[in-house]
Amino acid sequence: MKYNNWNWKPGMPDKKRSDIAILKRLLQQARPYWTHISGIFLLDLLATPLALLSPLALKLVVDNVLGNEPLPGFLKAVLPTSIQASPSSMLAFAVCLLVAVSALTQLQALGSSYVRTYTGEKLALGFRSLLLWHGQRLSLAFHDRKGVTHSLYRVQYDSLALQHVTIDGLIPMFAALVTVTSMIVIMANISLQIALVALLVVPVLLILIKRYRNPLREGWRKQKKLDNATVSIINEVFSSLRVVKAFTQEQREQQRYTHNASKSLSAKLGITLLQGSFSLATGITTAIGTGAVLYIGVNMIQAGKISVGDLLVVMTYLGMLYSPLTTIGKKLAGMQSAFASAERAFDFLDEQIDVPERDRPLPLARAQGAFRLENVSFEYEPGYPVLQDISLEIPAGSRVGIAGKTGSGKTTLMSLLMRFYDPTAGQILLDGADLRDYRLSDLRSQFGIVLQEPVLFSNSIADNIAYGGPDAGEEAIIAAARAANAHDFIEALPNGYDTLVGERGMRLSGGERQRIALARAFLRDAPVLLLDEPTSSVDIRTEALIMEAMERLMQGRTSFMIAHRLSTLDMCDVLLEISDGRIVDASGASPESSLYRQDAQIHTGP
Secondary structure, X not given: OOOXXXXXXXXXXXXXXXXXXXXXXXXXXXXHHHHHHHHHHHHHHOHHHHHHHOOHHHHHHHHHHOOOOOOOHHHHHXXXXXXXXXXXXXXXXXXXXXXXXXXXXXXXXXXXXXXXXXXXXXXXXXXXXXXXXXXXXXXXXXXXXXXXXXXXXXXXXXXXXXXXXXXXXXXXXXXXXXXXXXXXXXXXXXXXXXXXXXXXXXHHHHHHHHHHHHHHHHHHHHHHHHHHHHHHXXXXXXXXXXXXXXXXXXXXXXXXXXXXXXXXXXXXXXXXXXXXXXXXXXXXXXXXXXXXXXXXXXXXXXXXXXXXXXXXXXXXXXXXXXXXXXXXXXXXXXXXXXXXXXXXXXXXXXXXXXXXXOOOOXXXXXXXXXXXXXXXXXXXXXXXXXXXXXXXXXXXXXXXXXXXXXXXXXXXXHHHXXXXXXXXXXXXXXXXXXXXXXXXXXXXXXXXXXXXXXXXOOOEHHHHHHHHOOOOOHHHHHXXXXXXXXXXXXXXXXXXXXXXXXXXXXXXOHHHHHXXXXXXXXXXXXXXXXXXXXXXXXXXXHHHHHHHHHHHHHOOOEEEEEOOOHHHHHHOOEEEEEEOOEEEEEEEOOOOOOOOOOOOOOOEXX
């Protein structure tokens, strides 16, 4: 990403990000929809001539039906003489003109609303998809550090900035600018003096916009941070509801939510006061301008320079002049909320991917499964090593058991194998090539994983098993379930494989969830297995079923299994003990194992 084009760098002070810099990035993002945006703009432009025609019927009634003023030149040229000579015909024409202009105005509003809604939703969807895609590519370290709500808020809420600025901000502003220009030209043709007086409010409005811009932007930044924190509390409560209920902490969580929500409310009220005072100031300014024009217009009527109908038209157009001017001012002030959201969304989009892919990565169809770790170290935060100087060689097809106390680095080692993180120092090789040289999607497709807490999605059992192979048919899904010793309990369910598991699989027991996760791994048929405490939370009978299934799953595959109970690791060829981020012991699981001795096949560092 090149930031110099927009004078934008991740993490730069907010005050250096001008509206123009943000606007350029938003317009760049909206480029695929310029045709739709142009259509909205053209439809909105139709409102200007319709607005200009609106007071014409009233002028005809006052000046030409009730009075004896001459017709406007363009009407005199197109209207038949019979209509011009008859007051009743002129009245009928004025009424028809009023109805026609009103009908066309409503049709224009309908068309504009439809295209506006379609384009706005497409813009939001496209930007959300981009943010979601980027968020999925960011490392686990980023999400561990920032939390789920940080990304969720930017994808779901801050992404709307693109829609708000382009559809709800720029288009109305440009349409209002065209209307303002038209009104000024028409008013100048009626009376240049009145037009100049009316324009005296413009410099005052510009000063007001400049005065309120920064306080509004800062207020919205603060409010969005507080709103983010409030959503985070909701997410935490509902994702941990069993714990909240078990410890009877509902009232405490309610108070925590109310406290944060109240702070967000206070910030929003402060913004409302700012916006209200801005509206008050612009309203008083335009009222003074209107009063000045009315005063001068009456004097000009008394002097015989303009007619009463002309003054009515001028006053009508003056409202149409000041209304767009006020709209422009309010949009510029109101868009500070969207600009604050856009800053947050683009900062998220500019987060560097710390597990990058090579420009020309190596393809990997199916790995043999031979690993070599060379002086591998890793730390989540500088100065706090989790793994230190690990050297290890694992032949293809080996079964490696990993033991150690909680926090010793076992799961981190597994994460490094899948490139969820990259080593701080050293390298990990798969089949002789550095993991960083492979195409990331190809590399991760080589792994089947079964975690301590199996992750299921709120879908059917069949869909959850097929997550390991989205193109799998019914027979393959059933075969995988049989291999995982899951078929019998699935068939006993009322809806069988179509049974919905609920959010995170909470309608099933822990052992049932674990066997579905095993079936998913069977279906994936990957050459490397990562098994992280797969039997730690199940009863003895279920553990036996899972162990039997894992024995089948591990055949012919390079397997890494983490367990606290050493008996779980009996099926492994070699046991590694990790302590304080180092391998302190490597021994065979049984004297008969070909890897029992620490010979050339298994090498460990200090």
